[in-house]
Amino acid sequence: MELRQITYFIAVAEELHFGRAAERCHIAQPPLSQQIKRLEDELGVTLLERTSRRVALTPEGKEFLRRCRDIRDRLHAAIVHVQDMSKGLEGMLCVGFIGPASLSKLPQAIRAFRERNPNIRLDFSAQSTSEQLPLLRGDRLDIAFVRLFGHDTSGFNSMTFLREPYVLALPEGHPLAEREVVDITDLENVPLIFNQRIAQPALYRSLVGSFHKAGFMPNIVQEVNTEQSTVALVATGLGCALVPASSATDSRAGVAFRPLTGDLPQWEITALWKKNKKCASLYKFIDVVREFREVN
Structure with missing residues (x-):
C-alpha cells in the first residue's frame, strides 16, 4: 500500500465522484480508478459501491476513511513537527547542572527561555561534573553546566557562565x-570544611596549594560532597569553609559570610556542549543563557 493510494481514496470518499476526485488529485480519471481498485484488491475489501449513477462508501469504506484521515493528519503533524524542530521552534533539550548552579542566574535564564520558547521541553538532571561529562559525550545531555578543573574537555565548546571569588562561611559568633x-x-x-578530594582532585590540590603558599597547611576537619552540605555543617559550628560568593545568598541561620583575600583560584561554572552538534533549539538556549552570564 502506498501513501498516494490513501490520498486518492480520501479524495474519492469525500467527493463521492471519480471525476471531481481526479481533478482534486491532478491525475486523469482512469489511473485514479485503477489505483482504488488495486487498493481494494490488496485489502480484500470493497470500500466503494459503484453504479452508473452514484458512488457510495461501504461500512468498511467509512471506517477505512476515518483511519486514513487519521494517518494523513498524523503525517502532516509529523512534517510540521520536524520542520519546527529544524528551526528550533519545537523539540526537547536535556540540561545537566551541578547543584551550586541553582544559586546562580541559571534558573532565571531557564525561565526566560521557557517563556520565549513554550514548545521546547526541557529535561533537567542535577549531577556532579564527573557524572555529566560522559552523558554529554554520549548525547544523553545536550548541554551541561559544570565545574571544570583538570577535566578533559576535548570535543566540547565551552562558555564561562559564572566566575566569582570565594568567600568565607563561618559560624555566627566566630x-x-x-x-x-x-x-x-x-x-x-x-x-x-572542604569539598571531597575524590570529587574534584585538581581543584582540591589547588586550594590546598593556596594555603601552602600562605605558609601553612589547612586544618581540614571534614570533607563533604556539595556546597549546600558545606554551609549546613558550618551552621553546626564544626568549622569554616571556602564557598562561592553566590552561596552568601543562603540566609541560613547561624552562618555568616565574609569576603576572603589571598592567592585563591576563582570559582567558575562552565557551560559545555559538543562541537558541531546540530540542534537549533540548543543554540537558541545558549543565546538566552549568554544574556545571564556573570563573569567578573
Whole structure:
C-alpha cells in the first residue's frame, strides 16, 4: 500500500465522484480508478459501491476513511513537527547542572527561555561534573553546566557562565566574623570544611596549594560532597569553609559570610556542549543563557 493510494481514496470518499476526485488529485480519471481498485484488491475489501449513477462508501469504506484521515493528519503533524524542530521552534533539550548552579542566574535564564520558547521541553538532571561529562559525550545531555578543573574537555565548546571569588562561611559568633574582610593567612589552625578530594582532585590540590603558599597547611576537619552540605555543617559550628560568593545568598541561620583575600583560584561554572552538534533549539538556549552570564 502506498501513501498516494490513501490520498486518492480520501479524495474519492469525500467527493463521492471519480471525476471531481481526479481533478482534486491532478491525475486523469482512469489511473485514479485503477489505483482504488488495486487498493481494494490488496485489502480484500470493497470500500466503494459503484453504479452508473452514484458512488457510495461501504461500512468498511467509512471506517477505512476515518483511519486514513487519521494517518494523513498524523503525517502532516509529523512534517510540521520536524520542520519546527529544524528551526528550533519545537523539540526537547536535556540540561545537566551541578547543584551550586541553582544559586546562580541559571534558573532565571531557564525561565526566560521557557517563556520565549513554550514548545521546547526541557529535561533537567542535577549531577556532579564527573557524572555529566560522559552523558554529554554520549548525547544523553545536550548541554551541561559544570565545574571544570583538570577535566578533559576535548570535543566540547565551552562558555564561562559564572566566575566569582570565594568567600568565607563561618559560624555566627566566630572571632573572624567580627572582621569585614578575612585573609587566607588568618585561617591558620582554623578548623575547615572542604569539598571531597575524590570529587574534584585538581581543584582540591589547588586550594590546598593556596594555603601552602600562605605558609601553612589547612586544618581540614571534614570533607563533604556539595556546597549546600558545606554551609549546613558550618551552621553546626564544626568549622569554616571556602564557598562561592553566590552561596552568601543562603540566609541560613547561624552562618555568616565574609569576603576572603589571598592567592585563591576563582570559582567558575562552565557551560559545555559538543562541537558541531546540530540542534537549533540548543543554540537558541545558549543565546538566552549568554544574556545571564556573570563573569567578573
